[in-house]
Amino acid sequence: MMTILPQLIQALTETIQSLGYPEKEIKLSPPNNPEFGDLSTNLPLTLTKDLKLDPMAIAETIKDELNLSDANIDAITVTPPGFLNFKIGNTYYHQVLSEILENEQYGRGKSGEGLxxxxxxxxxxxxxxxxxxxxxxxxxxxxxxxxxxxxxxxxxxxxxFNDAGRQMRILGQSVEARYFEILGKDYFFPEDGYEGNYIKSIAQTVLDEFGDDLKPADEQFKTQAEKAIFADIEKSLFKLGIxxxxxxxxxxxxxxxxxxxxxxxxxxxxxxxxxxxxxxxxxxxxxxxxxxxxxxxxxxxxxxxxxxxxxxxxxxxxxxxxxxxxxxxxxxxxxxxxxxxxxxxxxxxxxxxxxxQFVTLLRGGEKVKMSTRKANFVTMDELVEEVGADVVRYFFIMRSVNSHLNFDLDLAADQSEKNPVYYLQYAHARICNIIKHGESTGISSDEEAYDVSLLVHPAEIKLLKRLEQFPSNVENALDSLEPQTIANYLHDTANQFHKFYSECRVIAEDLPLSLARLALVKGTRTVLSNGLSLLGLTAPERM
RNA sequence: GCCCCGGUAGCUCAGCUGGAUAGAGCAACGGACUUCUAAUCCGUAGGUCACAGGUUCGAAUCCUGUCCGGGGUACCA
The missing domain is CATH 3.40.50.620 (HUPs)
Known part of the structure; x- marks a missing residue:
């Protein structure tokens, strides 16, 4: 299926060529106000200077010259100060849904293939x-x-990682000091040494494994510390799915x-x-x-x-x-x-x-100052234990990398039921339940023919429009390396789904409509589940 | 001093490759469950997009300057 965007850009390019207008980069984007249609371009405005003509007149000329008989365009309008707007036909979105249902991996891009x-x-x-x-x-x-x-x-x-530098040397010395401390011998705790309790337990492990006759500056202090700590780090990362x-x-x-x-x-x-x-x-x-x-x-x-x-x-x-x-x-x-x-x-x-940018931890409204050396920190393990891996991942990914991130521990823990990640997951769980409910009443779009063209309710169309934007959203995240755009997209999509849910009953008396809506619900599940997995979040079937 | 990031609703933040009436979550207030999950939906209220200039038909978005916050400017990493 031809995506509508390149089709429009091509038609516009051909039109300005045949009109003898100078070439411009053509940008099409969804306008804020849905009354203006689904896609708008400022092309006439950008041509104003070169042509020395009124942008409204340019827009009208382009509109008259455009040949879009092959595309699913219902209406073209011109609005001040010189925008050209396109209303895309529902048929197009119906085709998109069919495409999603045929492809579990809807949204996957190919630009990195072979790289x-x-x-x-x-x-x-x-x-x-x-x-x-x-x-x-x-x-x-x-x-x-x-x-x-x-x-x-x-x-x-x-x-x-670096295990040859100053930090690691001091780590070894810190373990060594605790080792001799346990043995009741004289010890020297280094300036800037690591003060955490984990150092003591590593020292105990060294004592258990290597006995009590290690000499000062033995390599094992550092080696064993590195080994133990690395094992912990890998375990912590594993809990986050990394x-x-x-x-x-x-x-x-x-x-x-x-x-x-x-x-x-x-x-x-x-x-x-x-x-x-x-x-x-x-x-x-x-x-x-x-x-x-x-x-x-x-x-x-x-x-x-x-x-x-x-x-x-x-x-x-x-x-x-x-x-x-x-x-x-x-x-x-x-x-x-x-x-x-x-x-x-x-x-x-x-x-x-x-x-x-850095993360500021807040607890009880106060900033938590952190230093690994002073062992004055909140570990990832504690955090994951407290709020769960999904919440942690979502909190860290939902904001732009350029923004300082305030992580309010109380909020994340106490109000976790209102956490935005549950909003996304709940939409997915709801979908799974609808499908299950359909199956229990003998309605399944897997087994019976369905007609996507029955989807005409505004809430249905709005949801379809969101689903259609998934691939370009993913592409955008790839180009910009800004993962928060995917989180934002998924939130909007879940929102559109929840609205649809509250307005449109899926499993109902009208069998053909039920089947069509079931198809829409399944398409939504595919998008949500692919998006959640991109962010490393689980997509629960029940909540 | 110089460099990087930020300053948008009471709070946390989206939006920033220029577009039309600036958004969400939380907090506040008012509605909606004998229904496929109310972890939801609908509504109300909430704004000088830090400030001042500039560019432009059009600026939260781009440029310059100022102020505020964070980070850097180490023979620490």
Whole structure:
């Protein structure tokens, strides 16, 4: 079936050509006011200047010249100051419904077919449990990966971590201190050490497994801490329905020589120099305001170095699309990474950074200050335990990444029955119940012929119009990488369904109408269920 | 100082690649269940889209400036 939008654009293009008008990009969009029809274009307004004519007159001329006999257009109108409006015939929407019912995967796009994508997200170092702060990253990354997959991409979900740096060293020392504390021996708790109780239980585990004669600075303190914490992190992610295809360790790039090689190459381009006992990256030579330290006086590289080597590695793995999900605190660092890669002649245009603003947790109306080190945080596990994975995912995905997110714990927990995610799921559950009810009374559109053209009630048509927009909505989410648009779409669709439900009885005396409405209800279920699964939410059959 | 993000209803936020009368949820008020699920629907009330200029036929949306909040500007990540 031909979608109506390209059909209209083509007809308009041909018309302005035959009229000898200059070529313009043609935009068609649904007007706010339904009285103006289903699609409107400002084309006449954009032509006003070139033609030096009244836009209303241009609109009338185009209208008269348009040949839309093949399309399902019921009416074309012209409204001030110069809009051209199209009213789409119900037949078109009836065809859309038939299409949905033939295709369980309605809305799936093909633009990523044959392409690969890498989505790097979470990437929290294993120094403690995942906090709510990591939750936004995790849900965002996983949802974007879902969207890419749904559009045909072969997606690798990747978690990058660092177990060679300062944070991890202090983690090991923290465990070591608790170990000797348990043994009643002298111990040294590091400045900036990790204070959480989980450190003590890791120390106890080390004691149980390795005995009481470990010496200070034994590797096992750090190794066991990392192992235990990583196991917890993976468990927490699993509860949110998130899994990773690959974990990449920063250490790899030291061991395989990539970092040395990378530094050598920059040096060959005179982008590396020594000053004040440190090694610097000459970013100013590439247009930046200041140079950056690459290797500290202590001999330890700064995080930019392995990060850059890691990104080079991702580029070399030949993904068609590379996505990094970072918190706002990384806003200033990734440009340096890209800069160094550009300087080495690597292509970076296919790297997209998804930068999200921070989450503020509210409890009892108060901001909850969080620090992993101080163990003063709300973990993802606690949150998921309290409100459930669906609510957590929906809360994190329903807002734009550019917005600071206030997560009110009391609201999420206490008023969970009024949570918007239930609104969507309830629509799905209602649908399932209607279908079940139909079957119990011997009415099923699976078994009997139905006639979609019986759907003419305004509530039915409005719902159909929503369903028709699902594919373009998904496409839009893919292009913009803004998953909240899908959440918004689903909310509107559920709203249209609930209205339909309250106005139109599905299973009723009129058998042909019942069957047609049952078909509409099933089409709605397909859209809701596909949309919910894109967001990683469950689609319950009962609530 | 400079850079990034935000400022829209009482609260949390959509809408922002310029369109026609600015929306939702929560909170408030008033209606609708002998009916396929009332976790729903209908209605009322609620706005100087931070402020000031500019561009345009048209600005919440684009540009400039100011103010406020968050983040960054580390030899932390």
């Amino acid at each position: 690969t994508a890498n989505v790097e997200f979470v990437s929290a170092n294993p120094t403690g449990p995942l906090t709510v702060g990591h939750g936004r990253n995790a849900v965002l990354g996983d949802t974007v990966a879902n969207i890419l997959e749904w559009n045909g991409y072969d997606v690798t979900r990747e978690y990058y 899994h990773f295809d690959q974990f990449t360790n920063e250490k790899t790039f030291y061991e395989n020589g990539e970092i040395d090689r990378f530094l050598e190459e920059l040096k060959a381009k005179d982008l590396i120099y020594e000053k004040d006992g440190a090694t610097w990256f000459r970013a100013t030579a590439l247009g930046k305001e200041q140079d950056r330290v690459y290797i500290k006086g202590t001999g330890e590289p700064t995080y930019r170095v392995p990060d850059t080597a890691y990104h080079r590695d991702k580029i070399n793995r030949n993904f068609d699309l590379i996505i990094d999900v970072f918190g706002a605190d990384h806003a200033d660092t990734y440009p340096d990474v890209l800069l160094a890669l550009d300087a080495l002649g690597m292509k970076t245009e296919h790297i997209h950074v998804l930068l999200y």
